[in-house]
Amino acid sequence: MNRKIVPDCHIFVSTDAFKNATQHLFEKLDFYETNQLEFYFYNNKLILTKIINGKHKEQIEINASGFWPERVKVSLEEIFEEIKSDRLDDPRISIGFYSDSQALSFGLRRLKAETENQIPFNFELPLIQKPAEKSIYEKIKNKIQNIDDKNLLAPPESTEAIVNIYERDKELTNLIKKLRGNKCQICGYSFKTTNGENYSECHHLEHLSNHGLDVSKNIIVLCANHHRQAHYGEFEIIEHNEDFVKIKIENSIFTCFFDPDLPF
Numbered sequence: 001m002n003r004k005i006v007p008d009c010h011i012f013v014s015t016d017a018f019k020n021a022t023q024h025l026f027e028k029l030d031f032y033e034t035n036q037l038e039f040y041f042y043n044n045k046l047i048l049t050k051i052i053n054g055k056h057k058e059q060i061e062i063n064a065s066g067f068w069p070e071r072v073k074v075s076l077e078e079i080f081e082e083i084k085s086d087r088l089d090d091p092r093i094s095i096g097f098y099s100d101s102q103a104l105s106f107g108l109r110r111l112k113a114e115t116e117n118q119i120p121f122n123f124e125l126p127l128i129q130k131p132a133e134k135s136i137y138e139k140i141k142n143k144i145q146n147i148d149d150k151n152l153l154a155p156p157e158s159t160e161a162i163v164n165i166y167e168r169d170k171e172l173t174n175l176i177k178k179l180r181g182n183k184c185q186i187c188g189y190s191f192k193t194t195n196g197e198n199y200s201e202c203h204h205l206e207h208l209s210n211h212g213l214d215v216s217k218n219i220i221v222l223c224a225n226h227h228r229q230a231h232y233g234e235f236e237i238i239e240h241n242e243d244f245v246k247i248k249i250e251n252s253i254f255t256c257f258f259d260p261d262l263p264f
């Protein structure tokens with residue numbers, strides 16, 4: 001029987017985010033034990049779980065897109081060997097699963113896999129969240145309409161404010177963006193501006209307002225979304241040294257290197 005060319009399901013993830021997550025899960029392994037990596041897709045997140053001798057040890061979530069109705073387990077060592085190669089040079093990785101051969105396609109390779117069904121193939125996924133009741137929507141829409149009506153009658157009022165602006169070295173931030181690929185070091189996302197350049201933002205780990213230094217070891221490159229999350233969401237620095245910073249965002253841990261010549 002001929003081997004399938006097209007996988008039954010596949011997902012796409014950022015290459016950098018996947019490499020960072022896999023590198024973290026690969027740390028502190030005992031190679032005399034059975035080490036597996038489980039792939040599980042839920043709510044636009046690829047959930048990667050490190051399994052040692054059948055026991056779930058650690059989990060990381062990264063953004064993903066696609067369709068993936070299986071829990072798939074593969075050798076963590078084989079995955080790690082693949083991401084260390086030079087074959088993964090695209091900004092996104094396509095990961096596929098073949099049900100006939102119980103294999104996971106990763107880059108140009110197919111890896112032997114163990115599976116556990118999440119849901120049957122061709123099953124219509126249920127809504128993760130039920131829509132709010134119509135009465136709640138109506139209340140919100142009425143309030144919006146009332147505010148619209150009021151604001152149509154008068155322009156917005158202006159107020160004067162005095163703020164402290166901390167000067168940043170624009171040459172330094174521009175050079176850092178170029179050195180690190182001008183894309184988010186968490187998710188790998190960037191977009192083209194109207195002048196054709198990739199857009200990204202620099203974030204100071206120790207804020208300048210808290211007497212942080214305007215130096216490269218205190219700066220990471222983020223997309224606008226993760227930059228806002230760094231200021232207003234769950235964003236915890238758990239390790240910061242001369243080579244990299246480890247950051248916990250919600251329940252996921254990411255490693256951002258200051259020198260792109262370092263691994264990953």
